[in-house]
Ligand code: ZN
Ligand code: FE
C-alpha cells in the first residue's frame with residue numbers, strides 16, 4: 001500500500017498508517033535480533049542485543065496498546081525501508097569472516113535500524129500530540145527513548161572497543 005494511496009485521506013489515517021509501518025518494523029526486528037545475537041562475538045554486544053530484544057518485544061506491546069487507545073485494530077503494513085535495511089545487514093554479515101570486523105558490521109547495521117525507528121517514533125509522537133492525543137504520544141515516547149538509548153549504547157561500545165579491535 002503506497003503512502004499516497006487513496007486509503008490515506010486524513011491526518012488521522014496517516015497516523016494509523018505510520019503506526020502500522022512501525023508495527024511491521026518492530027515485528028521484523030524481533031525476528032532478526034536472535035540471528036544478530038548469535039553472530040556477535042563481543043560479550044557486551046551480545047548482552048546489549050539480548051537486552052534490546054526484550055525491549056523490542058515490549059515495543060510491540062506498546063504499539064498494540066496505542067492502536068487500541070486510538071480505536072484501531074493492530075495491523076501491519078509492509079515497510080520496504082526496514083526490509084531493505086535488514087536485507088543489507090544480512091548480506092554484509094554473510095560476507096565478513098573476521099569476528100571483530102563482523103561485530104563492527106553488526107553494530108553499524110543495528111544503528112541503521114535504531115535510526116529508522118527513531119525517525120518513525122519521533123514523527124508519531126509529534127502527530128499524536130497534534131491530533132490531541134498526548135496519552136498516545138507518551139506511550140510512543142517510551143519506545144523512542146529506548147531506541148535512542150540502544151543507539152547511544154552501541155556508539156559507546158563501538159568507539160571504546162569494537163572499532164579498535166576491528167582495526168587491529
Ligand atoms: Zn523498537
Ligand atoms: Fe516504513
Ligand code: FE
Nearest residue numbers: 114117147150
Ligand atoms: Fe530498536
